[in-house]
Every structure is written in C-alpha cells, then in structure tokens.
Amino acid sequence: xxxxxxxxxxxxxxxxxxxxxxxxxxxxQRVLDRRAAALxxxxxxxxxxxxxxxxxxxxxxxxxxxxxxxxxxxERTGSTATADVDxxxxxxxxxxxxxxxxxxxxxxxxxxxWRVTADRPAPKAPRQxxxxxxxxxxxxxxxxxxxxxxxxxxxxxxxxLADRAVPAVSAAWDGDWPRRVVVIVPGSLAAMAExxxxxxxxxxxxxxxxxxxxxxxxxxxxxxxNPEAYGLLGTVGKQVVLTHETTHVATRAHTGAxxxxxxxxxxxxxxxxRGTGRAPARIAxxxxxxxxxxxxxxxxxxxxxxxxxxDATELARAYEGGWAAxxxxxxxxxxxxxxxxxxxxxxxxxxxxxxxxxxxxVLGTTPEDFTLRWQARLxxxxx
Numbered sequence: 001x002x003x004x005x006x007x008x009x010x011x012x013x014x015x016x017x018x019x020x021x022x023x024x025x026x027x028x029q030r031v032l033d034r035r036a037a038a039l040x041x042x043x044x045x046x047x048x049x050x051x052x053x054x055x056x057x058x059x060x061x062x063x064x065x066x067x068x069x070x071x072x073x074x075e076r077t078g079s080t081a082t083a084d085v086d087x088x089x090x091x092x093x094x095x096x097x098x099x100x101x102x103x104x105x106x107x108x109x110x111x112x113x114w115r116v117t118a119d120r121p122a123p124k125a126p127r128q129x130x131x132x133x134x135x136x137x138x139x140x141x142x143x144x145x146x147x148x149x150x151x152x153x154x155x156x157x158x159x160x161l162a163d164r165a166v167p168a169v170s171a172a173w174d175g176d177w178p179r180r181v182v183v184i185v186p187g188s189l190a191a192m193a194e195x196x197x198x199x200x201x202x203x204x205x206x207x208x209x210x211x212x213x214x215x216x217x218x219x220x221x222x223x224x225x226n227p228e229a230y231g232l233l234g235t236v237g238k239q240v241v242l243t244h245e246t247t248h249v250a251t252r253a254h255t256g257a258x259x260x261x262x263x264x265x266x267x268x269x270x271x272x273x274r275g276t277g278r279a280p281a282r283i284a285x286x287x288x289x290x291x292x293x294x295x296x297x298x299x300x301x302x303x304x305x306x307x308x309x310x311d312a313t314e315l316a317r318a319y320e321g322g323w324a325a326x327x328x329x330x331x332x333x334x335x336x337x338x339x340x341x342x343x344x345x346x347x348x349x350x351x352x353x354x355x356x357x358x359x360x361x362v363l364g365t366t367p368e369d370f371t372l373r374w375q376a377r378l379x380x381x382x383x
Contacts (some may be wrong), residue, residue: 005077025074028083028107031114032069040067051107051116058130061137062146065092069105079109084122090220094144096181097219101128126197129184141181142166149225158183158225161239165246172271174339177250183223183242192226198211202308204280205229209243210248221249237277244272254346262301266322268340273323280327280381284320286313288382296375300325325370328377333363 031050038046039056047056066089073084083105088098102122107114121127129135129146136152138145140159143166147155162183170179186192192202196209203209207230212221216270221246230238247268248255255264273283281288290296297317305318329338341362348354359365 016177021074024076024081025071025072027114028081028105029069029071031107032083032085032105033070035071035116036067040064045273052118054245055119055130057105058134060134062130062135063092063094063137063144064089065095066090066098068098069103075118081107081109081114083107090356091144091182093178094178095220096178099220101125124197127194129186129195132186132191132194144180145183145185147185148191150185155185157277158242161242162223162246164239165243168243168275169246169250169271172274172335172339173247173250174336175250175254175343177253179250181223181246181249182221183225183229185225187227189228192224195224198220204308205312206308207237208245210245212249212252221252222248227346240269240272240276241373244268251342256346256348258348258351259342259346260300260351260355261303261306262318262322262325263304263342263345263355265319266324267338269319269323270326270338278355280324284382286316287320287324287378290317291378291382296378297321297322299371300374324378325374327348328364328370328374332373 029081035047035050036089038044038050039059042060044053044056047053053092068088070086070088071083072086085105087101087103089101090098100126104118104120104122105116108117109115121131129148132148134148136147136150136155138147138152138155138159140163143162145155145158145159145162151274162181166179166181170177184195186195189203190200193203196203196211203226206226208223208225210221210223213219223242230241233241245268248264251264251267259305269283287297301318301321305314307315326338334343341358344358344362345354348357356367359367359370363370
C-alpha cells in the first residue's frame with residue numbers, strides 16, 4: 001500500500017511538473033514574441049516592458065524584415081530562468097531566407113511577469129554584430145555595409161568598392177544571382193573572429209571571408225572583413241578582395257561538396273583580377289618564385305593547401321595555382337566554358353570523379369592532360 005501511494009505520488013508529481021514546465025515555456029515564449037514584435041515595430045516602450053533595453057538601439061539602423069525567437073530549452077531556479085533560444089532574422093532586400101543564431105536568454109520573474117535580463121550568444125556560438133556594439137548601416141547601389149565602431153566615411157568607401165564588385169562579377173559569371181551583397185566591417189581582427197566563431201589566429205593576414213551555406217537555396221551570405229589585414233592593401237588590392245568575395249556570393253548556388261578549393265578560390269581570384277591588366281608574375285609572385293627556382297608544382301593545389309593556419313607562402317601558392325588553372329580554361333577554352341565547367345563540377349553528386357567528369361564533358365580533356373597544360377603555362381609565363 002505504501003509503495004502504491006509512492007508510485008501515485010511520483011506519477012502525480014511528474015504530471016504536475018510537466019504542466020508547470022509547459023506553462024513556463026509558453027510564458028517565456030510569449031515574452032520573447034512580444035519582444036520581437038516591439039523590435040521590428042521600433043516600439044521602445046513595448047520593448048522595455050519585456051525587460052532590458054540593451055540591443056534595441058544597437059540594431060536601429062539594421063533593415064530587418066524578420067526577427068523571431070523559438071525557445072528550445074528551459075531551466076528555472078526560483079524567480080530566475082535560463083532559456084536556450086533560436087533567433088532567426090532576415091535583412092530586408094538582401095536575405096532570401098532567415099539566418100539562425102543560437103542564443104542564451106536569462107529572465108527574472110517579478111510582479112507576476114517574466115522579463116528578459118540578458119540575451120547573449122549561446123556557448124561556442126558566434127557573436128552577432130550587435131553583440132559588439134551599435135551597428136552602423138550604409139547602403140550602396142548594390143550593397144549593404146554594416147559596421148561596428150567604424151567611421152561613416154570608411155563604411156561608405158567599402159560600399160563603393162562593393163558596388164563596383166557586383167557588376168564586375170556579373171560581367172564574368174553568367175548565372176542568376178541576387179546581384180547585391182552584405183559586408184560586415186568589425187572593429188578588429190579579434191572582433192572578426194568572434195563573428196565567425198573561430199580563433200583570431202585562423203584569420204591572421206586574411207583580408208576577408210564569405211560565410212554562407214553551399215548549394216542552392218542558401219538563405220544569405222555575409223562578407224566579413226578583417227580590417228587590420230584589409231587596411232594594409234592598396235586600392236587595387238582592396239577591390240580585388242571584395243570582388244573575390246562577391247564572386248563567392250554569386251557562385252554559391254553552384255558550389256557544392258564536389259567543388260575543390262582550387263576551383264572555387266581560383267575562380268574567385270580570376271574574377272577579382274579580371275580586367276586589372278596586371279601581369280601574371282605580379283598576380284602570382286610566390287608561384288613565380290617557385291617556378292623560377294625549378295619547383296613547378298606536381299599537381300593542382302589540394303584542399304589542405306588552403307588552410308588559413310598553415311604556412312603563408314604555401315597558402316599564397318595555392319591561391320595562385322588555382323587562379324592560374326582557371327585563367328588557363330578561360331583563355332584556351334573560353335570564359336563561357338569556364339563557367340560551364342564550374343557548374344558541372346558543383347552539380348556532381350560526390351567529390352570523386354567530379355573534376356574528371358566535368359573536364360571530359362565540358363572541356364574535352366582529362367585531369368592528366370590539363371595538369372600538363374597548366375604546368376607548361378606556368379613555365380612559360382612565370383619563369
């Protein structure tokens with residue numbers, strides 16, 4: 001009889017606890033829904049009624065189309081609660097879909113209501129621009145530049161470079177793409193790394209990177225600048241970098257697991273330098289030095305050669321080798337064939353055989369023959 005009573009007590013307690021948890025979750029979700037609606041509606045009073053006002057002014061200049069929260073986990077200790085939350089947001093006029101950010105939201109209950117006391121990135125999740133301060137927004141003809149702690153004139157300069165990059169990419173890449181880019185300019189290399197969720201050492205000397213999902217249907221891309229490395233570049237170098245990164249945005253839908261980095265990075269560099277009039281030896285100085293010393297590469301660059309944390313000279317040679325390979329295709333087979341080859345490789349179901357199959361069908365050659373032609377071109381132009 002005692003055992004039966006205990007079992008009944010456990011069952012009743014479990015049911016009661018489940019109901020309380022569901023009720024708490026619903027309460028917290030409602031608070032976050034009101035908070036999101038107030039943020040989108042720019043209603044400061046309604047936002048403040050849901051808790052801390054931190055964040056409201058930081059995104060005032062950001063053109064938001066959507067901003068929603070979804071509670072995925074919840075823990076309560078007395079009058080405080082911690083919620084695991086998925087934030088999904090979309091930039092008006094730029095994002096095809098919503099981006100997801102994992103957040104940790106802390107709340108306190110007072111006077112019968114829950115209010116937000118903190119909204120931070122979840123453990124190990126990348127920071128968002130507004131986590132670093134007030135976001136400044138500059139709109140260009142084809143670009144949106146979001147900066148944190150940057151001078152307005154500097155952000156306008158980025159917008160000008162991005163606005164030149166978009167038509168330059170469209171002139172080379174004949175695919176359908178949005179023809180607009182979002183550029184994020186943080187305050188430092190360390191801040192860039194926080195936005196990408198990686199150590200700063202991973203991007204030392206890297207002027208910019210593009211984030212986004214590969215393949216068709218990617219919701220959004222972001223070009224994230226390393227202001228320290230980017231600031232060391234000359235005018236042409238700055239333009240090449242932004243054109244390179246914009247190329248990644250344009251080709252994203254046709255870049256997949258089958259695409260080797262020598263092709264995706266080489267193509268982006270080829271578009272970046274296209275029309276600059278620079279001699280091959282100036283575009284590929286590290287590769288030219290190796291060729292002049294009799295060290296012609298045995299093969300096209302492997303994916304491992306593109307690691308940011310490796311030797312800087314080897315990384316430079318990898319990019320230069322990919323650029324030289326794409327330039328070879330553009331000049332011997334034509335720019336249209338280069339675009340078709342890129343698509344054919346990306347459309348392949350798997351990495352194995354993707355390049356060989358695309359070379360056979362689009363270029364009428366083999367990887368072995370292509371490598372020999374590439375090596376011969378290196379000796380001719382870079383010796």
